[in-house]
Amino acid sequence: MxxxxxxxxxxxxxxxxxxxxxxxxxxxxxxxxxxxxxxxxxxxxxxxxxxxxxxxxxxxxxxxxxxxxxxxxxxxxxxxxxxxxxxxxxxxxxxxxxxxxxxxxxxxxxxxxxxxxxxxxxxxxxxxxxxxxxxxxxxxxxxxxxxxxxxxxxxxxxxxxxxxEAYPHYGFDRHRGYGTAVHLAALQRWGVTPAHRRSFAPVERALAAQEGAA
Known part of the structure; x- marks a missing residue:
């Protein structure tokens, strides 16, 4: 150690x-x-x-x-x-x-x-x-x-x-993945991508909403 x-x-x-x-x-x-x-x-x-x-x-x-x-x-x-x-x-x-x-x-x-x-x-x-x-x-x-x-x-x-480049709707080039208002709005509109951390609460909520709407 x-x-x-x-x-x-x-x-x-x-x-x-x-x-x-x-x-x-x-x-x-x-x-x-x-x-x-x-x-x-x-x-x-x-x-x-x-x-x-x-x-x-x-x-x-x-x-x-x-x-x-x-x-x-x-x-x-x-x-x-x-x-x-x-x-x-x-x-x-x-x-x-x-x-x-x-x-x-x-x-x-x-x-x-x-x-x-x-x-x-x-x-x-x-x-x-x-x-x-x-x-x-x-x-x-x-x-x-x-x-x-x-x-x-x-x-x-x-x-x-x-x-x-892979997910242009989310604004990763600007907020770098942080939970800004723009990013949270994109999560609500476009859903969760493979690039998102599913263990983080805002993503968990967006994923639940996405699955509930399916």
């Missing part, structure tokens, strides 16, 4: 750009826990102390254009980038928390070189073969986690763009 601990962070950490003593550090974050549709995506990033990337920040405070630019820089300049995805079927079978932890495990496993330790945004960590710590608000205070948040967000947005 991996060693884990929870750490609250309120300022930028000393190892912002460095691998730190004792080996490489990977930052891990996810995108897509809350939406009603689409997969949950996690990313793991090991930054290079010799190639700092200006502008890296929590993906939520960046514009789409900034995220796209930084996504390309991270892939070009980081020591390693790994991405893990948990499908809608896995979300419904495991629950969203366990599916998110599974996506994080897959992201770390996808790194081209294993890190000595892992820092994960939030207050929970997946089971990993190396020490890991949860960093509250890590996406705003630890650059490797912030970089992971950008990679996860851009990757998931692209997957949702693909779903928009």
């Amino acid at each position: 991996s060693a884990t601990r929870r750490v609250a962070r309120t300022s930028v950490q000393p190892d912002l750009w460095t691998p730190g003593a004792g080996g490489l550090i990977a930052g891990v974050d996810e995108a897509g826990r809350g939406p009603l549709a689409g997969p949950v995506v996690a990313a793991a990033v090991i930054l290079d102390e010799q190639r700092p990337i200006a502008g890296v920040a929590d993906s939520k405070v960046l514009t789409a254009a900034q995220r796209q630019r930084l996504f390309e820089r991270i892939h070009a300049d980081a020591v390693g980038v790994g991405v893990g995805v948990a499908t809608v079927e896995e979300i419904d079978r495991l629950n969203i928390l366990q599916a998110t932890l599974l996506a994080m495990q897959r992201a770390v496993a996808a790194l081209p070189c294993p890190p000595a330790r892992v820092r994960v945004d939030g207050n929970r960590v997946p089971q990993l073969p190396m020490p890991a710590e949860a960093v509250v608000r890590g996406d705003a205070t630890v650059a490797a986690i912030a970089a992971a948040s950008i990679v996860a967000k851009v990757t998931r947005d692209r997957l949702m763009d693909d779903l928009h």
